[in-house]
Amino acid sequence: MASVRLLADDVGPRRPTSPAEARAADLMRGRLDSIGLDAGIEHFDGYPTFAAPFGAILGAAVAAGLLPRRRTALRSLLSAAAAAGLLTEGGLIRTPLSDALSRRPSQNVVATIEPAGPVRRTACLMCHLDTSRSGLLFDPRFVRYLNPWLTGQSLACLVQGGEPLLARSGWGRRAAGTARLVLAAGLALLLERELRGEDVPGANDNASGVAVVAELALELAASPPEHTRVVALMTGCEESGLLGAQAFLRSRDTNGWLFLNFDNVGGPATLRYTLKEGLAIKWECDPGLTRIAARLSRERPELGLAASPGPIGLTYDVTPVLARGGRGITFVAGDDGVIPNYHWPTDTSDNVDPANLSRALRAGHAMVRAIDRGDAD
Numbered sequence: 248m249a250s251v252r253l254l255a256d257d258v259g260p261r262r263p264t265s266p267a268e269a270r271a272a273d274l275m276r277g278r279l280d281s282i283g284l285d286a287g288i289e290h291f292d293g294y295p296t297f298a299a300p301f302g303a304i305l306g307a308a309v310a311a312g313l314l315p316r317r318r319t320a321l322r323s324l325l326s327a328a329a330a331a332g333l334l335t336e337g338g339l340i341r342t343p344l345s346d347a348l349s350r351r352p353s354q355n356v357v358a359t360i361e362p363a364g365p366v367r368r369t370a371c372l373m374c375h376l377d378t379s380r381s382g383l384l385f386d387p388r389f390v391r392y393l394n395p396w397l398t399g400q401s402l403a404c405l406v407q408g409g410e411p412l413l414a415r416s417g418w419g420r421r422a423a424g425t426a427r428l429v430l431a432a433g434l435a436l437l438l439e440r441e442l443r444g445e446d447v448p449g450a451n452d453n454a455s456g457v458a459v460v461a462e463l464a465l466e467l468a469a470s471p472p473e474h475t476r477v478v479a480l481m482t483g484c485e486e487s488g489l490l491g492a493q494a495f496l497r498s499r500d501t502n503g504w505l506f507l508n509f510d511n512v513g514g515p516a517t518l519r520y521t522l523k524e525g526l527a528i529k530w531e532c533d534p535g536l537t538r539i540a541a542r543l544s545r546e547r548p549e550l551g552l553a554a555s556p557g558p559i560g561l562t563y564d565v566t567p568v569l570a571r572g573g574r575g576i577t578f579v580a581g582d583d584g585v586i587p588n589y590h591w592p593t594d595t596s597d598n599v600d601p602a603n604l605s606r607a608l609r610a611g612h613a614m615v616r617a618i619d620r621g622d623a624d
């Protein structure tokens with residue numbers, strides 16, 4: 248709870264690429280340093296909001312529909328560019344649009360704990376330091392429809408990408424027009440969030456995950472695993488597009504690493520592990536890790552751990568790991584696919600449940616010990 252209060256109350260909202268995000272990174276690096284871990288800061292360039300890439304994608308699609316019908320080539324070009332932008336951004340591997348928009352400094356905090364014996368594997372504990380912003384998209388009254396809404400947006404964007412074909416028939420033009428109406432509504436919601444939303448304190452999302460990773464690192468530094476090298480990774484720019492996680496994955500060979508991500512683990516709800524991640528495109532979480540989590544949920548009922556049967560929240564820092572065919576799992580507290588106080592000004596430290604936070608910490612500890620025994624090998 249000290250880490251949660253430090254980030255949510257003292258630093259406050261930590262918008263991606265902001266000085267507050269950098270301050271949070273510095274404070275957490277200092278905390279890891281103080282327990283004798285040689286924590287470093289790795290810089291990368293990012294942007295402050297997911298409205299940047301998605302505004303460009305939706306804007307291109309809507310603009311195509313506003314052009315006169317005789318501008319066939321330009322309409323087709325804009326439509327295809329929007330669909331291609333969505334596919335590459337959603338694919339989370341090569342993201343030329345995000346790369347072009349990444350102009351502002353952000354950072355990851357990275358610390359390594361060496362095992363007592365020879366290294367047989369690497370486990371990476373992940374969490375993000377930055378925070379999100381409220382807006383109608385995240386209004387508690389509508390938030391349960393967020394996932395289907397974004398999936399619908401993706402489909403609409405792909406449909407209008409078939410402009411050259413659709414433009415040939417009346418029904419095709421109507422389909423493209425309907426798709427673009429959906430995308431125009433999406434664009435309006437992005438704009439509403441930028442203009443009327445407010446940056447949230449991010450106690451649950453994700454000072455809770457940072458607290459768990461910091462505490463786990465402290466415990467593991469004091470009593471290192473036998474054969475597992477542990478890397479603690481606290482990312483920046485998760486909320487604007489998983490940019491810190493992607494910068495980390497591009498910076499080194501993480502083939503075979505096991506990623507355990509902690510995101511929104513302090514809310515008053517059931518602590519869950521993901522089975523699949525992603526929005527329109529979904530990737531399976533690692534079977535070795537989900538097997539250990541399932542066993543913990545059976546054998547350690549006091550952890551209150553359960554699988555997330557369907558989608559929960561949006562994407563996570565582990566999603567780009569899975570997109571690359573890597574091994575990972577996310578821990579997140581939520582019920583019926585909804586995370587309490589998600590991207591809302593009520594995401595304060597008073598609304599973090601210390602008992603749940605402690606359960607997440609114990610679950611993380613048990614996961615690392617099981618990994619170290621070779622249970623996921």
Ligand SMILES: [Zn+2]
Nearest residue numbers: 452453510511
């Ligand atoms: Zn988060």
